[in-house]
Amino acid sequence: MNEYMLNQKLDKFMEDIPASLFNELSLPINFVDHNCNILVMNRAFVEYLNLPLKDTVGQNLVDIDNTTRFPVVLQTGIPEIGHKHRFKSGQEAIVDRIPIFDGDRVIGGAGIVFMDNLPPDCIENKIRCSIIRKIRPDYPFDKITDGGPNQAKYTFDDIISKSKLIMHFKQRARSFAKTDLPVLITGESGVGKELFAHAIHNASKRSDKPFVSINCAAIPDTLIESELFGYEAGSFTGASKQGKIGKFEMAQGGTIFLDEIGELPPMMQSKLLRVLQENQIEKIGSSESREIDVRVIAATNVDLLENIENKTFRSDLYYRLNVLNLNIPSLRERSEDIPLLIEHFKSLFYQKNGIYKVFSKEALRILTAYGWPGNVRELKNIVYRLMVIAEAETINHELIPKDILEAHFSLYADQYDPNDLLENRSTLNHIMREIESQIIEDTLKLCDNNKSRAADLLGIKRMTLYRKLKK
Numbered sequence: 001m002n003e004y005m006l007n008q009k010l011d012k013f014m015e016d017i018p019a020s021l022f023n024e025l026s027l028p029i030n031f032v033d034h035n036c037n038i039l040v041m042n043r044a045f046v047e048y049l050n051l052p053l054k055d056t057v058g059q060n061l062v063d064i065d066n067t068t069r070f071p072v073v074l075q076t077g078i079p080e081i082g083h084k085h086r087f088k089s090g091q092e093a094i095v096d097r098i099p100i101f102d103g104d105r106v107i108g109g110a111g112i113v114f115m116d117n118l119p120p121d122c123i124e125n126k127i128r129c130s131i132i133r134k135i136r137p138d139y140p141f142d143k144i145t146d147g148g149p150n151q152a153k154y155t156f157d158d159i160i161s162k163s164k165l166i167m168h169f170k171q172r173a174r175s176f177a178k179t180d181l182p183v184l185i186t187g188e189s190g191v192g193k194e195l196f197a198h199a200i201h202n203a204s205k206r207s208d209k210p211f212v213s214i215n216c217a218a219i220p221d222t223l224i225e226s227e228l229f230g231y232e233a234g235s236f237t238g239a240s241k242q243g244k245i246g247k248f249e250m251a252q253g254g255t256i257f258l259d260e261i262g263e264l265p266p267m268m269q270s271k272l273l274r275v276l277q278e279n280q281i282e283k284i285g286s287s288e289s290r291e292i293d294v295r296v297i298a299a300t301n302v303d304l305l306e307n308i309e310n311k312t313f314r315s316d317l318y319y320r321l322n323v324l325n326l327n328i329p330s331l332r333e334r335s336e337d338i339p340l341l342i343e344h345f346k347s348l349f350y351q352k353n354g355i356y357k358v359f360s361k362e363a364l365r366i367l368t369a370y371g372w373p374g375n376v377r378e379l380k381n382i383v384y385r386l387m388v389i390a391e392a393e394t395i396n397h398e399l400i401p402k403d404i405l406e407a408h409f410s411l412y413a414d415q416y417d418p419n420d421l422l423e424n425r426s427t428l429n430h431i432m433r434e435i436e437s438q439i440i441e442d443t444l445k446l447c448d449n450n451k452s453r454a455a456d457l458l459g460i461k462r463m464t465l466y467r468k469l470k471k
């Protein structure tokens with residue numbers, strides 16, 4: 001669909017909402033097209049942002065409010081409703097950014113600013129809810145998870161991506177959420193496996209029950225059994241008097257997330273297999289079995305089939321866990337997500353710490369071309385690090401860690417073909433001459449055409465300058 005058609009669709013949507021009404025409202029509202037150009041910004045919004053200009057229509061929202069997350073929302077199509085937002089001025093408010101779709105394409109979006117000191121039943125909130133309902137009739141107003149200790153923190157909306165691959169896996173994971181079957185999530189470290197586990201739980205009928213995670217690699221072999229299944233009071237020397245509830249019991253009715261399952265010691269693999277077969281656990285020091293109703297999601301970044309081959313992982317456990325499978329692609333297989341994720345982390349960082357930066361084009365280019373062996377986690381850490389160390393508002397490529405720069409320039413060196421340079425040499429010479437004569441011209445101007453002084457300033461002999469001028 002071309003630009004014209006997209007705008008026509010949006011105009012049609014806008015026809016239903018009389019523009020004159022917006023200006024009268026005390027609730028700051030704006031509408032943007034799919035490129036983030038402002039279609040409407042009402043008076044309340046202009047006043048809220050304390051903008052000198054009255055006519056904002058046609059301007060890009062990012063130029064007016066450079067901390068907006070609208071570019072992320074327009075790219076992902078994921079609404080952000082009821083988010084706390086810190087504006088560049090330091091003002092804080094609750095904001096809604098609701099993408100407007102035509103079929104499966106985002107054609108624009110609506111933004112609302114709501115002061116969090118206003119009572120929920122005030123007129124502003126009513127108007128706000130009616131706008132949200134008009135655009136997203138299906139929006140669940142009651143959903144909001146605050147992520148307690150045994151609660152899943154993330155939903156599918158927190159998985160930021162515009163790649164078709166990830167969309168496909170999100171779709172598949174949504175259908176997995178409708179079942180109670182075990183899921184095995186595979187993929188390199190840092191690709192977002194844990195995020196998917198949280199999202200599956202939150203989209204499942206178990207969402208109001210606990211989500212308990214355990215990292216099998218982080219617990220010493222001797223403690224893993226008591227962590228998973230608990231122990232009875234005084235069952236061994238050093239055991240707590242009250243005994244201990246294991247993770248399976250904590251997750252009763254909900255989901256257990258077994259991260260780095262490939263690191264589970266062989267003896268525990270057999271015990272886990274029995275638990276999965278019988279849906280029963282036995283605490284250490286107890287002869288009694290307890291029924292459990294827990295959905296299992298496991299994740300690993302190692303090749304379990306290879307581990308089966310070299311006999312470090314049980315094949316029967318593998319087949320029990322791998323009923324449904326998600327193999328999350330690495331970041332380098334979806335490099336279109338890199339600029340989007342940079343924008344996302346940049347704005348998250350600003351929201352948390354009030355530090356605002358922009359990435360130079362060259363820095364963005366280098367970061368986008370990098371292979372990111374540590375995937376999204378590595379990208380997130382680098383973005384945060386750059387945001388902290390950059391003194392100026394613009395993050396230039398010089399600040400990028402050496403290994404990333406080296407990888408970038410060695411990529412160039414790999415692509416460098418001396419024949420290309422030979423072919424281009426005359427052009428290159430020409431350009432160099434042009435630059436040179438420009439420098440001379442400027443220096444001469446600076447010295448009122450005094451050639452001796454110009455040569456002095458340039459650090460060349462007078463004769464050399466004459467020669468160059470003759471050419």
Ligand SMILES: Nc1ncnc2c1ncn2[C@@H]1O[C@H](COP(=O)(O)OP(=O)(O)OP(=O)(O)O)[C@@H](O)[C@H]1O
Pocket residue numbers: 158159160161187188189190191192193194195196259299300301376377380
């Ligand atoms: N698509 C995404 N959108 C936003 N944040 C993401 C995304 N993918 C990963 N992250 C972030 O990157 C970090 C790593 O993600 P996560 O822990 O889910 O990876 P993982 O695959 O489970 O890693 P590991 O195998 O090392 O446990 C987290 O901070 C997570 O929030």
